[in-house]
Amino acid sequence: MARRAAGRFVGWFRPVRNTGSGTLQDQLYTAIRRAVLGGELAAGERLPSSRALASDLGLGRNTVVAAVERLTAEGYLTSRRGAGLFVAADLPVEDLRPPADSRPPILSRRSAAAPDLHAEREPALLRPFALGTASLDAFPLELWRRLAVQTLRRRPGDLLGYGDPRGLPALRQALATYLADSRGVVCSPETVMIVSGAQQALDLIARLLLDPGDVAAVEDPGYAGARDALASAGARLVPVAVDNQGFDPAILAGLSPAPKLAMLTPSHQFPLGMTLPASRRLALLAEARSRGIWIVEDDYDCEYRYGGPPLQALQGLDGGERVLYVGTFSKVLFPGLRLGYVVLPEPLVDGFLRLKTAADGFAPGWPQAILAEFIAQGYLAQHIRRMRVLYRRRRSALLTAIERHAGDLLVPRLSEAGLHLTVEFRDGRDDKKASRALQEAGLTVGPLSRYAVARGLSGLLLGFAAFPEAELEAAVQRLVSVLR
Numbered sequence: 001m002a003r004r005a006a007g008r009f010v011g012w013f014r015p016v017r018n019t020g021s022g023t024l025q026d027q028l029y030t031a032i033r034r035a036v037l038g039g040e041l042a043a044g045e046r047l048p049s050s051r052a053l054a055s056d057l058g059l060g061r062n063t064v065v066a067a068v069e070r071l072t073a074e075g076y077l078t079s080r081r082g083a084g085l086f087v088a089a090d091l092p093v094e095d096l097r098p099p100a101d102s103r104p105p106i107l108s109r110r111s112a113a114a115p116d117l118h119a120e121r122e123p124a125l126l127r128p129f130a131l132g133t134a135s136l137d138a139f140p141l142e143l144w145r146r147l148a149v150q151t152l153r154r155r156p157g158d159l160l161g162y163g164d165p166r167g168l169p170a171l172r173q174a175l176a177t178y179l180a181d182s183r184g185v186v187c188s189p190e191t192v193m194i195v196s197g198a199q200q201a202l203d204l205i206a207r208l209l210l211d212p213g214d215v216a217a218v219e220d221p222g223y224a225g226a227r228d229a230l231a232s233a234g235a236r237l238v239p240v241a242v243d244n245q246g247f248d249p250a251i252l253a254g255l256s257p258a259p260k261l262a263m264l265t266p267s268h269q270f271p272l273g274m275t276l277p278a279s280r281r282l283a284l285l286a287e288a289r290s291r292g293i294w295i296v297e298d299d300y301d302c303e304y305r306y307g308g309p310p311l312q313a314l315q316g317l318d319g320g321e322r323v324l325y326v327g328t329f330s331k332v333l334f335p336g337l338r339l340g341y342v343v344l345p346e347p348l349v350d351g352f353l354r355l356k357t358a359a360d361g362f363a364p365g366w367p368q369a370i371l372a373e374f375i376a377q378g379y380l381a382q383h384i385r386r387m388r389v390l391y392r393r394r395r396s397a398l399l400t401a402i403e404r405h406a407g408d409l410l411v412p413r414l415s416e417a418g419l420h421l422t423v424e425f426r427d428g429r430d431d432k433k434a435s436r437a438l439q440e441a442g443l444t445v446g447p448l449s450r451y452a453v454a455r456g457l458s459g460l461l462l463g464f465a466a467f468p469e470a471e472l473e474a475a476v477q478r479l480v481s482v483l484r
């Protein structure tokens, strides 16, 4: 059979060869392995001699011998002294082939319910008005690099091995001090957990506190990432419409049954920007205590307030009993750091750690060590002060440009905080359509309605922090020309 059969090998080899990846030996190995697994080379079938294969495929004999030896070593082929080379007789390749009535894979109910958030994520392109993006070129990269070298030199053993699921002790210590001083958060290093971004905190909290079918209250409009974390845990979401003061505890009080949990952004409502006043904070906490509701305070960009000092956290008012406080370094430093934190009521710590360990073990040590130094040496506070000045200027440039070029088209929601401005359309047009047209014109602008659950809203979210004033002015002009 040897000479004629080698022709089939040419047919198997050519497509692999055309991909051009790997050495010739790799390519031949792949082609033969594929033919064996696909059943084109039958179990026990004899192969042509390596000399015949080499000649038909135009390969060196050594190349063929090496590929065949590899296939033999892995058990796809067997060689019988004096008789030649054969496909192994005992390969259960049929078991690998899809059954005749091949159906799509069946997802668990929880994963089927999880929304397709990744499909909505903008590409990492930094175009005006990319949302929630800090000014990455104003980040003190040289200083970060120096701290990176120092920390690694000092404690390589601690940082290269497995870490503590709670987070690096030095970071939890530095963060506990920082949160208590700057935000009035009631915490100790034992109740501060380091996570891979606030998104992981929201996901773990949802799984920690909710069983499938449990009710969770969310802001409407509100952060899609929070809704998605809750929905993935099987929660039944109840939207609570925010008004000009934010989340309304009276609506929460009217919900029956009481939700097990409410997720909200009291410092700077996402996406509309208002701040929850003290009267509502107190009413909310009273409601949470009397009906046993857990409150998740997502304090995602609290550092950036332009009208006065940052507000104290809701968590501090509560003494850390019913409030789980979530924060992130994505806005204040850079999202690629992928570090966030959660301050937990003491009784929740163990359960949370079990889930964190099951999810990803622990957050990477080295970035945590650099960050711990960055905070402890006062650089975080300094960076925030500098960025506040820069962002205040950029925000006011954006407001001026909108007033100048788009006053008849857009109404800004007045908020004194954050890295984006939300504007509403005066004519209530279809904001998703407008956003698509703006994307095509090179502007990264999300529609406000994307964040609404049960409300008709029409507007745009304009991230300003990463763009110099002149760029913002030009981008507003481009935005207006597309919208008109």
Ligand SMILES: Cc1ncc(COP(=O)(O)O)c(C=O)c1O
Binding pocket: 132, 196, 197, 198, 199, 200, 223, 225, 265, 270, 298, 300, 327, 328, 329, 330, 335, 339, 340
């Ligand atoms: C309101 C809100 N919460 C949480 C997050 C999540 O931040 P992280 O990047 O840490 O997952 C974001 C990010 O855009 C946000 O806007």
